Amino acid sequence: NAGVTQTPKFRVLKTGQSMTLLCAQDMNHEYMYWYRQDPGMGLRLIHYSVGEGTTAKGEVPDGYNVSRLKKQNFLLGLESAAPSQTSVYFCASSYVNNEQFFGPGTRLTVL
């Protein structure tokens, strides 16, 4: 089992460009999450999904959109990237009310 995988691992964008981060899990988890990690800030929840076809906002959703068309995939989109979105992005998945399993992260730099 691969667990949780994230694509790409690194990306550099210019301000105003768009991109999509892909998260995939092979554990048949219902719940999936996108976090961003910034120095001294811990992990902050961007969006999450409690099942295929559902999404909800987390703590810091502005500037991001998500989609969960298939149970195993959770996509995070940046429509118009800003330097403030420079961060490390983590995807996680879980069964309901249980520990979350994390992917290796995507390091994004917006110039």
Next chain:
Amino acid sequence: AQSVTQPDIHITVSEGASLELRCNYSYGATPYLFWYVQSPGQGLQLLLKYFSGDTLVQGIKGFEAEFKRSQSSFNLRKPSVHWSDAAEYFCAVGSGGSQGNLIFGKGTKLSVKP
């Protein structure tokens, strides 16, 4: 609102010494509690979790944590630290609600002196 406080931003211990990382939470009911570890450039790995029952929980890599309801704490301990334990440690609290969301502390970075 739920919150998690890790009072120590950075701790340095000598190899072989004991370790205690502090975690305090704010939550109205009995929370679900977790400790995760993150090595440089890596994702987060679960060390241990507490849902209910015995308040002293054992985890991987020789770590343990004790839930103290009266102190709203869930401190992580290890009797003898190894150089490979150098990493960042995150405490998290979950509500157990339908969303399954976790609130993370800001982390404690552990350095190990030889």
